[in-house]
Amino acid sequence: MSTPQVQREIARFVSRTPGSRALQQEAARYLPGGSSRTTAYFEPYPIFVDRGEGHYVYDVDGNRYLDFMLNATSLILGHAHPAIVGALQEQASRGTAFSAPTEAQIRLARLLCERLPSLDTVRFTNSGTEATLMALRAARAFTRKPKIAKFEGGYHGSHEYVSVSVRPPAARLDPAGPTALPEYPGQPPGVIAEVLVLPYNDLPRCARLLRQHREELACVLVEPVASAFGYLPARREFLVGLRELTAELGLLLIFDEVQSVRLAPGGAQEVLGVVPDLTCLGKTIGGGMPVGAFGGRAEVMALFDPTRGAPLAHAGTFNANPMTMVAGEATLRCLTPEVYARLGALGESLRQQLRALFARLQVPAQVTGIGSFFGIHFTAEAIVDYRSVLRGDRTLAQGLFVGLINEGILLQSSCAGALCTLTTAAEVEALVAAVERVMRRLRSP
Ligand SMILES: Cc1ncc(COP(=O)(O)O)c(C=O)c1O
Structure with missing residues (x-):
């Protein structure tokens, strides 16, 4: 209208x-x-x-x-910042992508692990979508359980399991509380069945639902600052409660900090003082280049360790490409x-x-x-x-x-x-x- x-x-x-x-x-x-x-x-x-x-x-x-x-x-840093343009020009003249690691990926990974309290180790992707996709997969493999919990109205990218109850219209909402609603006709019912949808900032209701589904649940995925709600920071006691509950129930707590990492060197987890098991990153950490990353507790991230047989594969032609790595590094170095x-x-x-x-x-x-x-x-x-x-x-x-x-x-x-x-x-x-x-x-x- x-x-x-x-x-x-x-x-x-x-x-x-x-x-x-x-x-x-x-x-x-x-x-x-x-x-x-x-x-x-x-x-x-x-x-x-x-x-x-x-x-x-x-x-x-x-x-x-x-x-x-x-x-x-x-x-x-705004558009076309000289430090980023310089870093990209220099890297472009030496090659933009290789089927081999470069030193640049160590430098950006080190900066992130030093800054974010939850990161023991980290892996790079090309988008925030891939970061949440892989973090959920890691949580499932680590806990050996299929179900994930997310919040009503929460956006975490465009892959299948986070495309549940993202923008449900008012007419479809159950007045009794959040339910898992498909985002498009034909979305597999099996996907919807594996997603528990929770109300943001409502700890008592979350506690009830998480306890009820604890046997099947791998993790809770949450934005500590809800981007789709106008960058609403979660109430601190809500996040603290989620941290305690997930630890008690043996679920992994995953923070989607794709956006909120721009709040402080250590992201929202530093500002709000709550440390998750896994963190998803993106946007600012790539200095304007396509980027994502996920990381966290060493024993969970070890699932991807190729020197230990890597039960979880995570390929990606442009993962940790040096263009993104140098732009991200140049950005983080400006962010004191x-x-x-x-x-x-x-x-x-x-x-x-x-x-x-x-x-x-x-x-x-x-x-x-x-x-x-x-x-x-x-x-x-x-x-x-x-x-x-x-x-x-x-x-x-x-x-x-x-x-x-x-x-x-x-x-x-x-x-x-x-x-x-x-x-x-x-x-x-x-x-x-x-x-x-x-x-x-x-x-x-
Ligand atoms: C909170 C959050 N998570 C994940 C994503 C997905 O990131 P990308 O667009 O890089 O796939 C976004 C993108 O807007 C986001 O805001």
């Missing part, structure tokens, strides 16, 4: 982006709907990018955008504790300014987030889980998202985003001022 105000923003978007519209039409001849990435499409069509420089992206029509989308938060602290303070300032703005405008809204993450929800209700997110006003969110593009600012279409190391108080102010202008437009007849 759209409104005249949202239609007005869309019309303005269309008038500013004729080049993108033409490319969308061209793209649609060869790619379904012109798209190869569900999350990069929005109505009426996405901007087509010409280039990125620092905090900015330029579209093919010459419009400039202040980028808080940052390729799904992965570009923590001081840099994370500055980003966190700036993020807190943004969240406070947005809350004050919505209060002043008398718009019922919640601003979620932690550290350099933020999310905006149009609801008077506190955000605690998937269902509270779902009850937000999506039309208003769509209006803000498109309105901000018209203001030269990019957020994720869910009205969430992240800061990068180039963000200063000026960019935060620019974002808040633009949100105010768009909200006023969306409320005027």
Whole structure:
């Protein structure tokens, strides 16, 4: 359901982006709907990018955008950072991929193992999807049990077992609590049967369900900061409770830190003080190159050890390719504790300014987030889980998202985003001022 105000923003978007519209039409001849990435499409069509420089992206029509989308938060140093461009140029001239290890993979692995409390050892993949896929496989092989637990509304990539109850529509939700719902018709019932779906932030209910299914369960997969809920940090006592429960029941606790690793050198597990058995990583650790990683307790990761017969195979033509490794290393070397602290303070300032703005405008809204993450929800209700997110006003969110593009600012279409190391108080102010202008437009007849 759209409104005249949202239609007005869309019309303005269309008038500013004729080049993108033409490319969308061209793209649609060869790619379904012109798209190869569900999350990069929005109505009426996405901007087509010409280039990125620092905090900015330029579209093919010459419009400039202040980028808080940052390729799904992965570009923590902004676009085309000189340290990364230099590292990639140097590596490209020496070869981009080999069927053999390079020293670069040791350097990035060492940096990650030194920083993340849960990592004894780590393996690299090419995406976060593969990281959660392999972590679940490791947990099953280690515990010799088939079932996995995940949370309602939790996104962990696009492979089969995590594609359960990711975006269930309100009409299909059981009022009594989460159930395992397929994401597409024809999804094998056998997959659904092996996934236990839990309510986020509800420890008593999780405890009941986990105890009930303990005999078949291998692990609990959870984001300590729920990206799909506007970067909502889990309540600390909830995570502590999950840690204690999983340890007691003999299940592995897996943190999906594909996004939240950008919070601190040791990721959300450092910030929230809870150490899982396995951790999945991605996005920022690849410096803008395709990446994923999973790691954790040595005895679990030993399942992949080729010197001990490796009961678990994990191949991948581009695993630990040196382009990704050097870009990731260059990124992590720029990310000192001081840099994370500055980003966190700036993020807190943004969240406070947005809350004050919505209060002043008398718009019922919640601003979620932690550290350099933020999310905006149009609801008077506190955000605690998937269902509270779902009850937000999506039309208003769509209006803000498109309105901000018209203001030269990019957020994720869910009205969430992240800061990068180039963000200063000026960019935060620019974002808040633009949100105010768009909200006023969306409320005027
Ligand atoms: C929390 C989380 N896990 C996993 C993934 C999947 O990562 P990728 O897109 O690299 O496959 C994402 C991607 O957005 C994510 O946000």
